[in-house]
Amino acid sequence: MTKTILLKNRPEGKPSMSDFEFITEESENTISKGEILLETKYVSVDPYLRGRMSDAKSYVPPFQLNKPIQSGVIAKVLESKNDTFTEGDYVSGMLNWQTKQISNGEGLTKVNPDKAPLSAYLGILGMTGLTAYTGLTEIGKPKAGETLVVSGAAGAVGSVVGQIGKILGLRVIGIAGTDEKIEMLKSKFGFDVGINYNTTKDMKSAIAEAAPNGVDIYFDNVGGPISDAVLVNINRLARIIVCGAISVYNNTEAPKSLSVQPFLVKNSALMQGFIVSNYAEKFPEAIKQLATWLSEGKLMYSETIVKGFDNIPKAFIDLFEGKNKGKMIVEL
Numbered sequence: 001m002t003k004t005i006l007l008k009n010r011p012e013g014k015p016s017m018s019d020f021e022f023i024t025e026e027s028e029n030t031i032s033k034g035e036i037l038l039e040t041k042y043v044s045v046d047p048y049l050r051g052r053m054s055d056a057k058s059y060v061p062p063f064q065l066n067k068p069i070q071s072g073v074i075a076k077v078l079e080s081k082n083d084t085f086t087e088g089d090y091v092s093g094m095l096n097w098q099t100k101q102i103s104n105g106e107g108l109t110k111v112n113p114d115k116a117p118l119s120a121y122l123g124i125l126g127m128t129g130l131t132a133y134t135g136l137t138e139i140g141k142p143k144a145g146e147t148l149v150v151s152g153a154a155g156a157v158g159s160v161v162g163q164i165g166k167i168l169g170l171r172v173i174g175i176a177g178t179d180e181k182i183e184m185l186k187s188k189f190g191f192d193v194g195i196n197y198n199t200t201k202d203m204k205s206a207i208a209e210a211a212p213n214g215v216d217i218y219f220d221n222v223g224g225p226i227s228d229a230v231l232v233n234i235n236r237l238a239r240i241i242v243c244g245a246i247s248v249y250n251n252t253e254a255p256k257s258l259s260v261q262p263f264l265v266k267n268s269a270l271m272q273g274f275i276v277s278n279y280a281e282k283f284p285e286a287i288k289q290l291a292t293w294l295s296e297g298k299l300m301y302s303e304t305i306v307k308g309f310d311n312i313p314k315a316f317i318d319l320f321e322g323k324n325k326g327k328m329i330v331e332l
Helices: 116-124 127-140 157-168 181-187 201-211 222-232 261-266 276-297 309-323
Strands: 002-008 020-025 038-042 069-080 088-097 098-103 108-112 147-151 169-178 193-196 216-218 234-242 268-271 303-307 328-330
Touching: 002 309, 020 127, 020 193, 020 328, 038 088, 038 234, 038 309, 069 116, 069 193, 088 098, 088 116, 098 222, 116 328, 127 216, 127 234, 127 276, 147 157, 147 222, 181 276, 201 222, 201 303, 216 222, 261 328, 309 328
Parallel strands: 147 169, 147 216, 169 193, 216 234, 234 268, 303 328
Antiparallel strands: 002 020, 038 069, 038 098, 038 328, 069 088, 088 108
16 A cells, blocks of 8 residues: 555645645555655655745745645655666655655666665755755855854854865854753854844844854745844944844745845845756765765764654644754655
8 A cells, every 4th residue: 555645635734734635555666667655764845845835926836725735755666667776776766655666767866875874865965955055055155254144043054054064164153942952062063152032032133243254145945034133233234144034934025135236236145046956067076075074073963753654744744833953754
């Protein structure tokens, strides 16, 4: 039998369990030439999936109602009639939320469980690490001695951005939502300063105190009032990297935010949004560098692993309540 999770409804505001439908069907295990039979091992849940659940124009098409949801998946090849893959291989790619599925192999990459834990290929050696590396290096263009602020710093991307910043000689300030996460940023990931936005009454002043020389690079994962507070503290020629805006993904009304133009103009600052695929040509270089830093012990990573296929939607919803430390992954 094969279990599948479909998008039942387009969420209004924050997603709920009622927006998902679970179905169980007889397994379709007969493959044709060029195909492989896959068994899902790990599923990545990420904030950007919320955008695909809305029927709105974006950089990728929206999910279709009553069709399987897709995200980054690590799967094992159970059977192959494809010359590229053999039985027992592990692969990474965008696949259905499904316990077993048939693929023609397009878009799949072999991963080596002997080089790193399989889950790492969904995180620090996958889209997470690539997003952190390319965003910071290609847009942030960091120079040793500069000050970097990271919002959503205890999340999958943010925690890697901060560590790369330290490797490159930056002063790194992380913003997160609990004292426990702040302690993790400093003790595990080497951030210089952490700011708990839930207990800090004046974020503008807190950032100014943490960054006495101003902010040169801001890696923005959240948007909203936190980002407004950072903008007030940017330096001349600052670079603002817009990776995400999780604080507004579930809004049902247009958010009211600070007008960014005066800050950008008076500081000759750059503000650029991006998606990781913009820098696909940099992926081989990035993966090689990330793997080197990982093997040298210069990079650490944190995962929140939830067990059980049926818990995939709940793990996704928990992202919006900040229940993850680092990468949120579901293990089957």
